[in-house]
Amino acid sequence: EAQVTQNPRYLITVTGKKLTVTCSQNMNHEYMSWYRQDPGLGLRQIYYSMNVEVTDKGDVPEGYKVSRKEKRNFPLILESPSPNQTSLYFCASSLGGNSNQPQHFGDGTRLSIL
Amino acid sequence: DQQVKQNSPSLSVQEGRISILNCDYTNSMFDYFLWYKKYPAEGPTFLISISSIKDKNEDGRFTVFLNKSAKHLSLHIVPSQPGDSAVYFCAASDSRLLINTGTASKLTFGTGTRLQVTL
Numbered sequence: 001e002a003q004v005t006q007n008p009r010y011l012i013t014v015t016g017k018k019l020t021v022t023c024s025q026n027m028n029h030e031y032m033s034w035y036r037q038d039p040g041l042g043l044r045q046i047y048y049s050m051n052v053e054v055t056d057k058g059d060v061p062e063g064y065k066v067s068r069k070e071k072r073n074f075p076l077i078l079e080s081p082s083p084n085q086t087s088l089y090f091c092a093s094s095l096g097g098n099s100n101q102p103q104h105f106g107d108g109t110r111l112s113i114l
Numbered sequence: 115d116q117q118v119k120q121n122s123p124s125l126s127v128q129e130g131r132i133s134i135l136n137c138d139y140t141n142s143m144f145d146y147f148l149w150y151k152k153y154p155a156e157g158p159t160f161l162i163s164i165s166s167i168k169d170k171n172e173d174g175r176f177t178v179f180l181n182k183s184a185k186h187l188s189l190h191i192v193p194s195q196p197g198d199s200a201v202y203f204c205a206a207s208d209s210r211l212l213i214n215t216g217t218a219s220k221l222t223f224g225t226g227t228r229l230q231v232t233l
Contacts, residue, residue: 004157031218042118042203042223043158050218058220090157097218099146099207100165105157 002027006091006106014114021076021109023091031094032074036087050097081113117141118206120224133191135227137204144206149189152201194231201226
């Protein structure tokens with residue numbers, strides 16, 4: 001089954017404790033992206049990757065890092081999480097970086113930073 | 115600055131009737147528009163899209179209308195069914211960005227409209 005898998009689905013942690021949210025897709029997609037969803041703000045892009053070793057900032061990259069060492073994986077790293085990063089996070093992938101190719105989303109990761 | 119706006123946070127419609135969800139945008143460079151549907155505890159799923167060269171696109175019960183001069187698009191669901199109850203996001207992009215600059219087309223999402231279809 002074609003899917004985007006995120007882990008963990010839920011996480012409560014404390015300020016400053018490094019965490020990684022993993023994202024994996026099995027569709028051989030070149031393009032992957034991370035979004036956060038906040039009330040009243042919709043989905044905002046954090047980082048995206050056009051292909052292996054190619055990443056770039058989205059609209060709200062501050063406080064986040066990503067890496068793309070393999071085509072299927074695109075982890076999101078919070079080196080020193082802060083309460084304003086409490087949010088619902090989605091990973092997405094698509095064939096390429098053209099918006100004509102709809103993105104497939106994971107089921108989300110709810111992060112609470114205390 | 116919210117470039118894509120969904121001014122109705124929620125909408126309630128009776129089963130069998132038409133649901134109309136609206137979306138406005140401000141960026142005249144946007145030329146491709148998509149609607150995503152999201153159920154609780156799941157990620158958004160693609161529903162339907164439209165290019166700016168068209169003013170209507172239909173897929174079964176779902177039709178998207180685009181009014182470029184008004185910078186407005188709408189999603190019509192006819193007839194509405196209880197399973198359509200979800201949050202609907204519209205999204206817009208400049209699809210030429212990839213060709214022109216090598217930069218991936220970025221999707222700008224609206225804030226979502228929660229549709230409730232009642233029996």
